[in-house]
Amino acid sequence: MKDYYEILELPEDAEDETIKQQFRKLAKLYHPDKNNFSENISLNKFIDINEAYKVLSDSNKRRQYNERLHELKLISEEKITAYRSRVRDGGDINLELSLRQEEIMSDGEQDSSENKAIYQKVEYERFIKCSNCGGLGKEPNTKIIQCDNCGGSGLVINKQTNAKDICQNCDGYGDIILYKCKKCKGNSRIRELFESNLNFNIIDLKNDNKIKFENLGDAGAFGGTQGDLIVSINIMKDDGKKFKKNNKRADKNVSSAAVSNINNVSNIKDSLLTENEDNNEKQEVRNKGIKNLLSNFFNHKK
Numbered sequence: 001m002k003d004y005y006e007i008l009e010l011p012e013d014a015e016d017e018t019i020k021q022q023f024r025k026l027a028k029l030y031h032p033d034k035n036n037f038s039e040n041i042s043l044n045k046f047i048d049i050n051e052a053y054k055v056l057s058d059s060n061k062r063r064q065y066n067e068r069l070h071e072l073k074l075i076s077e078e079k080i081t082a083y084r085s086r087v088r089d090g091g092d093i094n095l096e097l098s099l100r101q102e103e104i105m106s107d108g109e110q111d112s113s114e115n116k117a118i119y120q121k122v123e124y125e126r127f128i129k130c131s132n133c134g135g136l137g138k139e140p141n142t143k144i145i146q147c148d149n150c151g152g153s154g155l156v157i158n159k160q161t162n163a164k165d166i167c168q169n170c171d172g173y174g175d176i177i178l179y180k181c182k183k184c185k186g187n188s189r190i191r192e193l194f195e196s197n198l199n200f201n202i203i204d205l206k207n208d209n210k211i212k213f214e215n216l217g218d219a220g221a222f223g224g225t226q227g228d229l230i231v232s233i234n235i236m237k238d239d240g241k242k243f244k245k246n247n248k249r250a251d252k253n254v255s256s257a258a259v260s261n262i263n264n265v266s267n268i269k270d271s272l273l274t275e276n277e278d279n280n281e282k283q284e285v286r287n288k289g290i291k292n293l294l295s296n297f298f299n300h301k302k
Contacts, residue, residue, distance in 0.1 A: 001068065003163065004052035012066070016057070023053040086137070086173055086188075090218035090227035095124055098234040099205065116202040122231075123195045127218040130184035135223060137188040142179040150174060188222045198231065209233045 005012050008022050028034060030045040055061045097120060129135040138144055146152040147170035154174040158165040166172040180186030196216060204211055210232050217227025 001163075002048065002052070003069070004056055004065065007048045007052040008056065012069075014056075016059075019053070019056050023049065023057070027053075086222040087224045088221035089224040090127060090220040092227045092230055093124060093126055093217045094230045094232065095122060096232045096234060097122065098236050100236050118200045118202055118205065119197050120200060121195065121197050123193060124229075125191050126194050126216075127189045127221075128192050128194075129219045130181060130188055130190050132183035133181035133188065135188045135219075135221075137181055137184065137186045137222060138177045139179040139181055144175050144177050146175050147173070189219050196229075205233055205235070207233065207235050 005014070008014075008019065008026060010019060010022055014022075026049045027046065030042050030049060032042045032046060055065050099118075099120070130137075133140065136144075147154070147167060149169035150156050150167035152174040154167055154170060154172040155164045156167045157163070167174075170176050177186055181188075184190050194216075196213075198213060200211065210230055213229040213231065215226045216229035219226050
């Protein structure tokens with residue numbers, strides 16, 4: 001697609017009258033019968049000038065042309081941004097971690113401090129910097145040379161559209177790796193199974209909470225920054241089902257006489273509320289629910 005604004009040597013926001021004046025000026029300058037240019041150069045330029053004016057002088061055609069030109073420029077900019085640098089930042093890694101409520105409760109009973117730590121070993125695959133090439137992507141003691149097709153810019157002029165395009169010889173990087181690293185295949189990084197003993201603060205352990213561990217994600221390519229590890233927490237019941245609430249509810253009615261001895265009831269589940277079987281009234285058993293992991297207090301119904 002030709003750049004008609006460039007042909008007429010005008011900015012894209014040029015007024016209609018300015019376009020008309022510039023067309024007359026260039027048409028006169030490049031008219032085959034009225035200039036000193038070679039016949040081929042003059043004729044081709046004159047044809048382009050007339051073609052550009054026919055489009056830009058028509059408001060409807062100009063609007064459609066502007067929309068298409070804008071789309072192509074965006075695509076070109078995205079391609080240039082994507083290809084000109086080998087440097088890529090490492091991605092974040094998302095990991096799900098399931099913990100049994102019994103383990104957390106026992107840990108919480110041992111220490112009511114908000115700074116109580118729980119350590120959990122995890123394994124996952126991630127990209128690391130290649131140890132053979134040091135993240136350069138080339139074999140040791142070899143060189144990376146400048147591309148002679150684009151002169152190191154990564155861009156060439158497309159003869160058909162007269163616009164900048166990605167150099168196919170170097171894929172837009174501006175340089176060429178003659179001997180790619182055999183270990184990473186020239187990618188500067190490799191995948192490995194990574195093991196880490198993560199330190200969780202008990203105050204952060206609640207369902208669906210996401211905890212970030214910086215610089216434990218994928219390594220960046222060619223010196224890019226390292227990503228993070230994002231851990232999603234799932235608190236599980238003893239039966240393997242996801243635990244949704246911090247409160248417990250008794251499966252069956254508990255008499256008022258038994259309330260004082262509630263520690264002996266083994267089938268409490270999701271709430272602190274119990275029911276008196278004599279009058280069907282609900283009674284509150286304070287401080288006997290699962291410890292609320294977000295505070296130093298025991299959860300209770302208000």
